[in-house]
Amino acid sequence: MGELTQKKKVTIMMAIMMAMFFSAINQTIVSTAMPRIIAILGGMDHYTWVITIYMLTSTIATVLVGKLSDIYGRKPFILAGIVFFMIGAFLSGFSKDIYQMITYRGIQGLGAGVIMASAFTAVGDLFSPRERGKWMGIMMAVFSFSSVIGPLLGGWLVDHMDWKWLFWIFLPLGIVAFGMILMFFPKVERKESEKIDFLGSLFLSLTIIAMLLGFSWAGTKYDWGSVEILGLFSAAIVFLGIFILVESKAKSPVLPLSLFRNDIVTISNSVGFIMNAGMMGALIYLPFFVQGVEGISPTYSGYVTMPMSIAMLAVSAITGNLITKTGKYKRFAIIGMPIMILGMVIMAFMNSVWMAVVAMIVFGLGLGTGMPVFSITVQNAVSPAQLGVATASSQLFRNMGGTIGIAVMGTIMQSSLVKNMKNLSSGGGSDLTKLDPKTAEQLSVFNSPEMLLDHPKLEQMTQTLPPDIQTVVTQMIDTLRDALSASLTTVFLAGAALLVVALLLTLFLREIPLRTSNEVPQEEASSGNLSKASPGEQLKH
Structure with a gap:
């Protein structure tokens, strides 16, 4: 795509960012409302699967599309990704139970994986590594913007409208994104010598x-x-x-093993894996603190997470421009990750909504500073011939880290919650065995953490009880909140520990100059591994 004018490249980037925004806003609009949706559909013990299946299908789609887009070009895959995502979103609104929701979210994940892999690789097609810093920052800002308005809109919708509209309201935007990609994105001829x-x-x-x-x-x-x-x-x-x-x-391997002989690719992907495991595994439980422990409605819950997105939006754009201007990137990762760790530690010990807001601001500043770096490092360390598969490998390790992190943190959360509830109950909590069997059975529902996430139902059920029983219920709810809060502390500390490991690995990341052109010597293009000395020198095999 080197023959395209700058104006044409910017137009294509607008189309790409429209597709990315469509995918991102559909994610963030659901995030705040998902605890309420799960409470309505039932299946609290399957909560993590709604996230896990999305990550699972998007991970598989990402790595497969990386190589295929190197052969067939990015355009058909971005278009297919938008279609899959729209189908999944449309069907999600018709979910009757948690199992249908999980299935339809899996379809959405396929679309999201295809969109993200193709979009980030397309930036590498259009711009040199030196220029990509600015555009990666802008793309991060798009994610941040969707993270600002998505939770707010999602919380408001679930409080005032049927939750189905969370999945349907932005479907017209998908049609617009599809049209823009179809019109503006150039078609690339298939590489006939490549086999699937x-x-x-x-x-x-x-x-x-x-x-x-x-x-x-x-x-x-x-x-x-x-x-x-x-x-x-x-x-x-x-x-x-x-x-x-x-x-x-x-x-023509789908994931060339030669990629991992490149130490920059290996360390960058390892950092991405561990960082996402800690970050995603912990952050999905933030709504549990805001809505479950603090009793904030989904509408206002969005205001708590908004500062993180605003901070990330501003800092990621600045960081991207500084990377493009200076040609340096490692310093931003080393600065950003300790700030992320600090934000996660604050989350572990927060005991109010205001502390949650401070934690979000700190974490957002670190995320905006460090996150844009690792896509650039991988793309800069390989030749354009392997741009798609290298970018896909980066997305693969991040998605796997996020998925495994969510699963492991879910296990930590559940086991810690059970342990804390037993400890609190034995320490003076409500003992239902002292009540008559009928009343005890009626109150047993208040021992479930799901009750903390559906405030209207909790209030309605509490008001129907006799005054003397309401006192017992209030004590049970307080016990639940204390147990949930203690469990979340364990989860956030585990996330912080993983981020510390990622920081230590980042210290070993080798920094090479960012190329100012996508053109590399022929021997580099054929091997796909840049040398340890500099991008223009002889390759190390």
Whole structure:
């Protein structure tokens, strides 16, 4: 795409960002309202699966599309991604139970994975590594903007309208995004010499599915040492071994093993994996504190998370421009990640809405400073011939980290909640055995954390009880909130610990000059591995 004028490139970027915004706003508008939706549909114990299935399908789609888009171009995949996402969103609104919601969110995940992999790679097609800093910052700002208005709008909608409209209200935007991509995005001729690695794709997908299912079910549906979980992890190891064997012989591998001989790619992907595991695993439980512990409605819950998005929006754009201006990137990661850790530690010990707001601001500042770096490092470390598959590998490790982090944090959350509820009950909490069996059965529903997330239902049920029983219920709710708060502290501290590990790895990230052109010597383009000395020198194989 080097022959395109700057005006044409900017127009294409507007179309790409429209597609990204459509995908992002559909995510953020649901985030704040999801606890209420789960409370309505039921299935609190399957809450993490609504997130996990989305991450699972988007992860598989991301890595498969990376190589395919190198062969067929980015345009058909962005268009297909928008279509899948719209179908999933439309069907999600018709969910009758948690299982249907999980299924339809899986379809949405397929679309989102395709959109994101193609969009970020397209930036690499259009601009040199030096210019990408600015555009990556702008794309992060698009995510931040959707994170500002999405939770607010989502909270307001779920309080004032049927929750189905959360999934339907932005469908017209998807049609607009589809039209813009169709009109403005240039078509790329297929690389006839490239063959699709079907066998590698199959075993890579099987590896991801077995591993993520193992982490998702471990500690919740099955014990960590159960036959089912050990069987899934064993299957993942076997599939991974077969995948490596297949890729070592494939002429056009779906995920070239040579990528991981590049230390910059390996460290960047490792940092992305660990960082997303800590960040995503912890942040999805923030609404539980705001709505469950503090009793804030979904509408006002959005105001609590908004400062993070505003801080990230401003800082990511500034960081992107500074990367483009200076050609340096490692310093921003080293500055941003400690700030993220500080924000996560504040979350662990927050005891009010105002502390939650402060934590969000701090975390957003760190996120906006450090997050744009790692996409640039990977794209700058490989030749344009492997831009799609390298970008997909980065997205793959981030998605896997997020998915595994959510699963592991979910296990920590559930086990900690059970333990804390037992401890608090034994320490003077409500003992239902002292009541008559009928009353005890009636009040048992108030021992479920789901009650804390559906305020109208909780208030309605409480008002129907006799005054003397309401006192018992109030005590039970306080016990639930204390147990939930203590459990969330454990989750946020675990997330902070993972971010510390990511920071330590970042210190070993090797910084090479950002290229000012997409053109590289022919020998670099054929190998796809830039040298350890500089982008223009001989490759190290």
